[in-house]
Amino acid sequence: xxxxxxxxxxxxxxxxxxxxxxxxxxxxxxxxxxxxxxxxxxxxxxxxxxxxxxxxxxxxxxxxxxxxxxxxxxxxxxxxxxxxxxxxxxxxxxxxxxxxxxxxxxxxxxxxxxxxxxxxxxxxxxxxxxxxxxxxxxxxxxxxxxxxxxxxxxxxxxxxxxxxxxxxxxxxxxxxxxxxxxxxxxxxxxxxxxxxxxxxxxxxxxxxxxxxxxxxxxxxxxxxxxxxxxxxxxxxxxxxxxxxxxxxxxxxxxxxxxxxxxxxxxxxxxxxxxxxxxxxxxxxxxxxxxxxxxxxxxxxxxxxxxxxxxxxxxxxxxxxxx
Numbered sequence: 001x002x003x004x005x006x007x008x009x010x011x012x013x014x015x016x017x018x019x020x021x022x023x024x025x026x027x028x029x030x031x032x033x034x035x036x037x038x039x040x041x042x043x044x045x046x047x048x049x050x051x052x053x054x055x056x057x058x059x060x061x062x063x064x065x066x067x068x069x070x071x072x073x074x075x076x077x078x079x080x081x082x083x084x085x086x087x088x089x090x091x092x093x094x095x096x097x098x099x100x101x102x103x104x105x106x107x108x109x110x111x112x113x114x115x116x117x118x119x120x121x122x123x124x125x126x127x128x129x130x131x132x133x134x135x136x137x138x139x140x141x142x143x144x145x146x147x148x149x150x151x152x153x154x155x156x157x158x159x160x161x162x163x164x165x166x167x168x169x170x171x172x173x174x175x176x177x178x179x180x181x182x183x184x185x186x187x188x189x190x191x192x193x194x195x196x197x198x199x200x201x202x203x204x205x206x207x208x209x210x211x212x213x214x215x216x217x218x219x220x221x222x223x224x225x226x227x228x229x230x231x232x233x234x235x236x237x238x239x240x241x242x243x244x245x246x247x248x249x250x251x252x253x254x255x256x257x258x259x260x261x262x263x264x265x266x267x268x269x270x271x272x273x274x275x276x277x278x279x280x281x282x283x284x285x286x287x288x289x290x291x292x293x294x295x296x297x298x299x300x301x302x303x304x305x306x307x308x309x310x311x312x313x314x315x316x317x318x319x320x321x322x
Contacts, residue, residue: 053288094140197256
């Protein structure tokens, strides 16, 4: 029998290959409720990192925070633990478009498998990830803008170009104040400010992440011992995919955040950021974004892949390793 790399037989390597669980392999009545619960749990865990990233990217130079850990300590000192969850109620509304995102991703991926000649799994993931993000951004951009103002919280007056008299309040009353202030200042178009920069950040980011996730999975599984749990390899691959996409599009994300919080336009915003930061623009807020992306990617897959395994139809349960 032929030996593969590392002295393993071809049969061993075939059994070690990570099986991609497709939509038709799952019981939908189990999958969607579990996916919704997993998404909520993920956002509760990771929301503070998103808030810190928004504040770091919104400030000019180092007006308030010197870095990720300094901002964390300052928020806890001044605002307490509740400050880390400022605007979370608005953020929780993202659960619905997030469910739409994963449904579109799985559906597009399945249709590419069944109705096209695209045999490359990574390419299917790339296309499906891009399509899912493109459609979900239509709903997510307004929620992002409201959430970003709420994340700025008590420091919003230092960055925002709208009158946020109730920004320091908690709950939906403060969020509603943000909605009214944006509408008064900019009209309904204000809620889609930065839509195209968001598309430029999130569509390729989503497409690349899914493709890189499978690429890193294949890379790791060929080098890991046969006894290594597939879930451990998948979580590691997800984090590596998150790091790669962050480093590629961090500057665009800084521009997107500044456009949405200050209601500027792309080129003037880029010029202003370059004058303020210089070459450091490339890494502005990157540490918080890397921590957030590594943790987000890891925890998403830690929930997502077991949920898919738990939702498998009986005839597929023995063919997928944990």
